[in-house]
Amino acid sequence: MSKTALITGITGQDGSYLAEFLMSKGYRVHGMMRRSSTFTTGRIDHLYEGFGAHATGLKLHYGDLGDATGLRRILGEVMPDEVYNLGAQSHVRISFDQPEYTADVVGMGTLRLLEAIRDHMQATGVPIRYYQAGSSEMYGKVVETPQRETTPFHPRSPYACAKVFAYWQTVNYREAYGLFAVNGILFNHESPRRTENFVTRKITRTAARIKLGLQKELSLGNLDAKRDWGFAGDYVQAMWMMLQQPEPGDYVIATGETHSVKEFLEMVFARLKLDWKKYVEIDKRLFRPSEVDLLLGDSSKARKVLGWKPKVSFPQLVDMMVTADLELAEREKRAEG
Ligand code: NAP
Ligand code: F7E
Numbered sequence: 585m586s587k588t589a590l591i592t593g594i595t596g597q598d599g600s601y602l603a604e605f606l607m608s609k610g611y612r613v614h615g616m617m618r619r620s621s622t623f624t625t626g627r628i629d630h631l632y633e634g635f636g637a638h639a640t641g642l643k644l645h646y647g648d649l650g651d652a653t654g655l656r657r658i659l660g661e662v663m664p665d666e667v668y669n670l671g672a673q674s675h676v677r678i679s680f681d682q683p684e685y686t687a688d689v690v691g692m693g694t695l696r697l698l699e700a701i702r703d704h705m706q707a708t709g710v711p712i713r714y715y716q717a718g719s720s721e722m723y724g725k726v727v728e729t730p731q732r733e734t735t736p737f738h739p740r741s742p743y744a745c746a747k748v749f750a751y752w753q754t755v756n757y758r759e760a761y762g763l764f765a766v767n768g769i770l771f772n773h774e775s776p777r778r779t780e781n782f783v784t785r786k787i788t789r790t791a792a793r794i795k796l797g798l799q800k801e802l803s804l805g806n807l808d809a810k811r812d813w814g815f816a817g818d819y820v821q822a823m824w825m826m827l828q829q830p831e832p833g834d835y836v837i838a839t840g841e842t843h844s845v846k847e848f849l850e851m852v853f854a855r856l857k858l859d860w861k862k863y864v865e866i867d868k869r870l871f872r873p874s875e876v877d878l879l880l881g882d883s884s885k886a887r888k889v890l891g892w893k894p895k896v897s898f899p900q901l902v903d904m905m906v907t908a909d910l911e912l913a914e915r916e917k918r919a920e921g
Contacts, residue, residue: 588612590662592649592697593670594642597777598717600627602668602820603642607631609824614662616647616655616671627777649693655700663708666827668715669697672743675781676721679743680873690746691753698757698765711764713827716754718767719747720812720838720879730882733769733836740874751834758832766826768819771838771881774901775816776908783845784813784905787852792909794863795856796917801863805870807846810878814839815896815904825890838881839894851902856910 589606593599594615606613613631617624625632625644632642645661647654649671659667672690673679679686694716701712723731724740739745757763778785783804793799814837822837853860886892896904 586610586612587665588614588662589666589668590614590616590658590664591668591670592616592647593672593717594628594644595624596670596674597627597775597779597816598670598773598820598823600631600777601775601817602670602823603628603631605817605820605824607642612643614643614645614658614664616645616658618648619646649689649696652696652700655697656704659700659704663710664712666713666715667697667701668717668823669694670717672717674743675779676741676743676876677870677872679741679746683742686742687746687749690743691749694750695753698753698763702757702761702763705763713832714754714757714763714765715823715827716750716765716767717823718751718754718769718834719744720769720771720836720881721876722748722751722769723879724876726876726878729878730838730840730880731836732882733834733885740876741872744876755834764827764832766832767834768823768826769834769836769881770819770822771812771814771836771879773814773816773819774905776905777816778905784848785909787849788902788905788909789912791852791856791858791860791863792906792913793916795858795910796913798913798916798920801865802860803865803867803870804845804849805867805872806875807849807866808844808877809875810842810844810880812838812840812842812879812881813848813898813901814894815901818894818896822886822890822892825886825892829889833889835886835890836881836883837886837892838883839898840881840883841898842878842880843898848902851899852906855902855906
């Protein structure tokens with residue numbers, strides 16, 4: 585019998601790739617989305633038809649990690665075998681502007697969902713496997729490089745502090761109640777579906793618009809920060825693999841390569857045959873009160889135990905994002921007439 589999965593954060597980058605992947609495996613996929621005054625289903629419109637009882641394919645439910653009653657109701661309706669908690673205020677810079685809200689959604693939201701799952705399992709006797717979207721941001725001011733599962737956390741933003749809270753709650757539900765709960769500690773992963781205010785997509789999107797004469801400049805913050813960037817499509821497969829293991833555990837998911845923002849910028853502009861120095865201005869407002877300078881992951885545990893490895897290389901990722909954003913800019917230019 586096919587399994588049922590519930591994904592929070594279904595409308596986000598990872599939610600869309602994970603839903604596609606699980607549906608390709610024959611899962612019945614349900615997603616939780618927030619009510620909004622504008623449509624937010626652009627990344628998943630191709631996966632669902634209809635809503636509620638009339639839906640075929642992917643099924644969507646209104647809900648919010650701030651609303652425990654709703655979470656409980658959705659669990660009762662969906663009866664999932666697996667829950668993937670991807671919902672979050674996921675922007676690190678913005679978490680400094682909205683620390684309390686970020687802590688509530690990312691930290692307390694995780695606890696609300698874990699509590700709802702605990703009660704649901706007790707009431708129904710049906711087990712659930714739980715995936716928690718942990719982040720390399722938890723390593724923050726790193727104490728060792730590369731970072732692995734045993735590296736201590738030193739979070740450097742309200743977002744990262746909330747993710748550390750969520751991480752330990754997940755571990756504690758595993759230890760205290762025997763819940764099959766895992767933390768994926770995922771390093772940065774990107775794609776043409778990345779929201780436009782994360783640095784990679786901001787660069788590819790703006791550079792493509794500059795190439796076609798639709799924009800003149802690109803404002804950026806700290807170009808020296810280094811990140812271990814992979815492709816989101818590869819990373820969601822690791823989430824699923826973690827939940828198929830005989831025992832629950834926590835796993836680092838990373839490429840094992842690090843590049844500075846400046847290197848990413850140079851590659852994108854070189855690919856478009858543009859000199860980035862002519863277009864980029866540094867805006868101090870885009871710097872963070874406390875920065876994460878260097879992230880580089882060691883995913884040997886995932887490679888050994890899960891048999892996971894990234895398929896898309898760094899140059900391929902840059903190429904994929906530039907190609908997609910050039911096509912988008914060309915459509916915009918045509919629409920402008
Ligand atoms: P994303 O594109 O920002 O998506 C976040 C999702 O969470 C969206 O669907 C968003 O809904 C939803 N959401 C926001 N607030 C919510 C709330 N109060 N209740 C329920 N849902 C809410 O993030 P992503 O890149 O796909 O990342 C997925 C998860 O992995 C997040 O938890 C993120 O923190 C974590 N993570 C990401 C990376 C990365 O490099 N991408 C690395 C490590 C960990 P709307 O569409 O309505 O905004
Ligand atoms: O910043 C620098 C910035 O916002 C990367 C989230 O998915 O990955 C993501 O968090 C670096 C930082 O990603 C701009 O200072 C320079 O050093 O793309 P980002 P992030 O903060 O690493 C982790 C793993 C998550 O868990 C998060 O949810 O780029 N940077 N100039 C800039 N960053 C942005 N956003 N905008 C700039 O103009």
